[in-house]
Amino acid sequence: MTGGYEILSVEKLTKKYEKEVLHVEKLSFEKGKIYGLIGPSGAGKSTFLRLINFLESPTTGRIFFRGKEVFGNGRLDLSTQRGMTMVFQKPVLFKTSVSENVAYGLKARGFPKEEIREKVELLLKKVGLEAFAGRHAGSLSGGEAQRIALARAVAFDPGVLLLDEPTANLDPNNIEMFEDLILNLNKEKEMTVIMVTHNIFQAKRIAHEVLFFYEGYLVEKGPASQIFSSPEDPRTRAFVEGRMVY
Amino acid sequence: MPRLIEGIIEAFTLIITLDPNLMKIIMLSLQVSGAAVALSMLCGVPLGAFLGLKPAVRTRFVSKILYTLMGLPPVVAGLIIYLLISRAGPLGVFGLLYTPTAMIIAQFTLAMPIIAGLTMVGIRSRGKEIQETARTLGASRLLTAWTVIRESRFAIFGAIVTGFGRVIAEVGAVMIVGGNIDGHTRVMTTAIVLETSKGHYELAIGLGVALLVISFVINSLLYYLQGGVGSYDRRL
Ligand SMILES: Nc1ncnc2c1ncn2[C@@H]1O[C@H](COP(=O)(O)OP(=O)(O)O)[C@@H](O)[C@H]1O
Numbered sequence: 373m374t375g376g377y378e379i380l381s382v383e384k385l386t387k388k389y390e391k392e393v394l395h396v397e398k399l400s401f402e403k404g405k406i407y408g409l410i411g412p413s414g415a416g417k418s419t420f421l422r423l424i425n426f427l428e429s430p431t432t433g434r435i436f437f438r439g440k441e442v443f444g445n446g447r448l449d450l451s452t453q454r455g456m457t458m459v460f461q462k463p464v465l466f467k468t469s470v471s472e473n474v475a476y477g478l479k480a481r482g483f484p485k486e487e488i489r490e491k492v493e494l495l496l497k498k499v500g501l502e503a504f505a506g507r508h509a510g511s512l513s514g515g516e517a518q519r520i521a522l523a524r525a526v527a528f529d530p531g532v533l534l535l536d537e538p539t540a541n542l543d544p545n546n547i548e549m550f551e552d553l554i555l556n557l558n559k560e561k562e563m564t565v566i567m568v569t570h571n572i573f574q575a576k577r578i579a580h581e582v583l584f585f586y587e588g589y590l591v592e593k594g595p596a597s598q599i600f601s602s603p604e605d606p607r608t609r610a611f612v613e614g615r616m617v618y
Numbered sequence: 619m620p621r622l623i624e625g626i627i628e629a630f631t632l633i634i635t636l637d638p639n640l641m642k643i644i645m646l647s648l649q650v651s652g653a654a655v656a657l658s659m660l661c662g663v664p665l666g667a668f669l670g671l672k673p674a675v676r677t678r679f680v681s682k683i684l685y686t687l688m689g690l691p692p693v694v695a696g697l698i699i700y701l702l703i704s705r706a707g708p709l710g711v712f713g714l715l716y717t718p719t720a721m722i723i724a725q726f727t728l729a730m731p732i733i734a735g736l737t738m739v740g741i742r743s744r745g746k747e748i749q750e751t752a753r754t755l756g757a758s759r760l761l762t763a764w765t766v767i768r769e770s771r772f773a774i775f776g777a778i779v780t781g782f783g784r785v786i787a788e789v790g791a792v793m794i795v796g797g798n799i800d801g802h803t804r805v806m807t808t809a810i811v812l813e814t815s816k817g818h819y820e821l822a823i824g825l826g827v828a829l830l831v832i833s834f835v836i837n838s839l840l841y842y843l844q845g846g847v848g849s850y851d852r853r854l
């Protein structure tokens with residue numbers, strides 16, 4: 373984890389549906405770190421990820437990715453979109469073979485066939501599913517499907533990997549495997565990871581920095597050790613000590 | 619009664635010998651309905667996909683219109699197209715009345731809403747998450763649209779087959795705008811009406827059998843497709 377420079381940042385980012393559900397004054401993410409986003413449900417964590425992945429447009433505010441303003445000219449360009457990717461809580465696999473799924477992003481980017489084949493093979497090995505290459509994606513278990521969704525997401529080496537409670541539906545064995553994969557990717561590729569998790573123990577296990585969201589606001593941000601041992605805000609304290617009722 | 623049995627026997631003779639008159643009528647039916655469905659597919663699949671990706675609450679009004687049009691009585695569709703293309707109508711100058719083109723237009727108005735409506739319903743279930751997955755994986759707009767359609771292929775095939783089934787069997791619209799002209803705009807259903815009224819059962823029965831066979835093929839296809847929806851499938 374050398375990292376250091378700012379890869380992603382937001383300013384005065386808000387999202388309003390019927391009422392405002394997210395309001396982040398200023399926040400930046402450094403290359404090569406793992407961030408854990410925690411907070412009660414409805415706090416705006418998913419909304420935040422969806423905004424920075426451009427799946428939703430902000431009501432107000434600015435997003436900077438790799439030094440360039442996203443939506444700067446009023447329109448999102450594909451190369452910016454391609455720098456980040458998200459894995460959702462429920463794995464959404466396409467109705468084709470496992471290897472076709474993993475190849476999707478590479479094909480979209482026009483990688484040569486031979487290179488795609490090699491990368492897919494390597495990735496399947498990495499997630500421990502090389503024997504499943506030809507299987508139909510619909511025949512996988514939940515844990516296997518989520519590992520394939522992860523392989524598919526990191527196949528094209530995104531600068532930022534967004535994870536929205538990716539292990540919420542997995543069994544302990546698959547959770548451990550998934551976490552190991554994240555840690556490895558972060559080490560090997562210096563991939564920046566922003567992970568929403570329900571589970572504060574998971575944030576403890578893998579995050580370098582922890583961000584606590586509450587009712588649409590970023591309440592506290594700091595090194596994982598500090599957030600869990602000596603949080604500054606009483607709400608953060610209540611949450612990490614499991615006293616927050618939600 | 620003997621006439622009926624005679625009719626059946628003659629009908630099968632017509633079918634087995636591939637009677638040119640019978641074949642010509644069947645071919646025209648397939649061409650008109652095929653063209654109408656092809657055009658409906660080109661408009662209806664993108665329209666249905668577009669609507670299916672919008673939140674259901676925002677398309678409530680359009681959906682209601684679409685559902686109403688899905689049940690549009692063929693004679694009403696025929697009447698509307700007739701008024702538009704008859705000599706005094708706004709499109710009268712094109713001289714389309716009593717041509718196969720007019721029949722294609724009329725059947726288009728019947729098949730398009732069905733294909734659009736059923737595509738919409740089919741895409742609504744999984745379209746949004748597929749769209750977001752494709753986008754987050756870096757797909758262009760075009761590839762995203764293609765992925766959404768590809769993922770809903772069973773529902774879309776089903777929609778197309780249902781649309782074809784409706785128009786190949788309808789008689790009201792093609793009768794009004796086609797005029798049932800021998801050798802020019804006579805299709806299976808209008809021929810059956812005419813031949814029956816004249817008491818010439820053999821051709822009517824022959825065409826009826828042909829329609830039944832087509833209907834059987836269509837429904838087998840639908841049955842197969844609906845088996846594929848929901849369950850994962852290696853065949854496609
Ligand atoms: N598409 C939407 N329309 C209206 N309200 C929404 C929409 N998406 C999220 N919300 C609301 O925004 C708030 C934050 O939701 P979300 O970001 O999903 O929270 P979290 O992921 O922290 O549980 C919730 O109150 C939710 O009901």
Ligand SMILES: [Mg+2]
Nearest residue numbers: 417418419536
């Ligand atoms: Mg959430």
